[in-house]
Amino acid sequence: MQEILLLLWCNMNISERNTPTLYLLPVPLSDTDPHAVMPPKCIEVACTVKHFIVENVRSARRFLKRCSREIDIDTLTFSVLDEHTDPADVARMLDPMAEGHDMALMSEAGCPAVADPGALAVAHAQESGYRVDPLIGPSSILLALMASGFNGQTFAFAGYLPVETGARTSKLREMERRIMRERQTQIFIETPYRNNKLIAELCRVLPPDMKLCVASDITGERQSIITRPLRWWGKAHYDYGKTPTIFLLFS
């Protein structure tokens, strides 16, 4: 049965087109007009799907209203999948798909299921044999990697660094090893109010000729993406303290 299903999928058979789809619907990273930064297909899906799984209902409603004033938000259903969601509750969020409805998954910013808890819903959709359709949109991780000038042939995203000092230093040392041995670009994030402290820490712990790219407010009004050796960052004046920022290391 599953083998037959796979053949159908590969051949894009008519029956496959009738399978409900979970659209992975990106949203802008900053307060920009969706029509300027999103491909038309995203706007189209935003305007037609009726059942959503979202990280934050308020920001999801605001995004949908900016896509089209004609969307009747009150006719839509929203399930919340955020860091507080019990994983046991996620499977039920896909119930509308069992009834034949398409759904869309949305993060608070950027691409869903990357650096957020949305992957749980995608995993259930995959297990249920539903079609999963990832839509093109902004990802701060990918945009920062492109603009860093670092190796894009092999790279890793680590999410947040450990908070505890010992574990944090070990993690940075491990990243240094992977840069030197594997030529693997290392990407990570930090809570905005700790950005400045993190840069000082990187300058202290890592070799001064290692390169740091600081990519801040990507796609926003104050976008700034700067790659320089740590010895330069050690002397520079900067203030990234309130802005979503992503960090990349390479040598």
Place this chain on the structure above:
Amino acid sequence: MQEILLLLWCNMNISERNTPTLYLLPVPLSDTDPHAVMPPKCIEVACTVKHFIVENVRSARRFLKRCSREIDIDTLTFSVLDEHTDPADVARMLDPMAEGHDMALMSEAGCPAVADPGALAVAHAQESGYRVDPLIGPSSILLALMASGFNGQTFAFAGYLPVETGARTSKLREMERRIMRERQTQIFIETPYRNNKLIAELCRVLPPDMKLCVASDITGERQSIITRPLRWWGKAHYDYGKTPTIFLLFS
């Protein structure tokens, strides 16, 4: 001087707006209409920039013509940056920026400077203090990660696996360790004619309960993104032999 420059950048001072920009201009992954899958800003940059660094001149010209018939292709300049380019030649490709012109970097498919040699040009632009502006577009790596249902909080892209059997098996074992110890999703690619062989090899080398996502012809007519345990793939019928496909492992 460099410290002053950084302050200017962070504040988006007028002088910064006059700095030439290297736009990182994505192109579609498959033979789709750019207007359907690209955000308006990409089309706008494609229609206004006059100096390009491209992986392949023919496909770049075709993309630009599809963006607008009004572009006079013969007035544009193209430098080729591909796998055969001598790295020593890349700095000179940015000469138009020294004269104050914006430039755009384009890959053959998807986002430039990711899984292609374009990062060399970006590195030179960063060193020269030019503005680097990554535009939103399709990345098979990111779209596959979103749709896999695997961990998007930490992941790594390895490019191509080693060709030699011993090194290849070691690499797969290393990936298995990183999945188990770090919960890090592993992403890699293969030359299309070896796709089917690779799936059989993964089934042989890795534990049967490890999960494989095969993401094929992403954004294309025959897009298929399927996540199942290796024990399922070992019995499935498939043929990914001629299609650009990306592979993801997780447990």
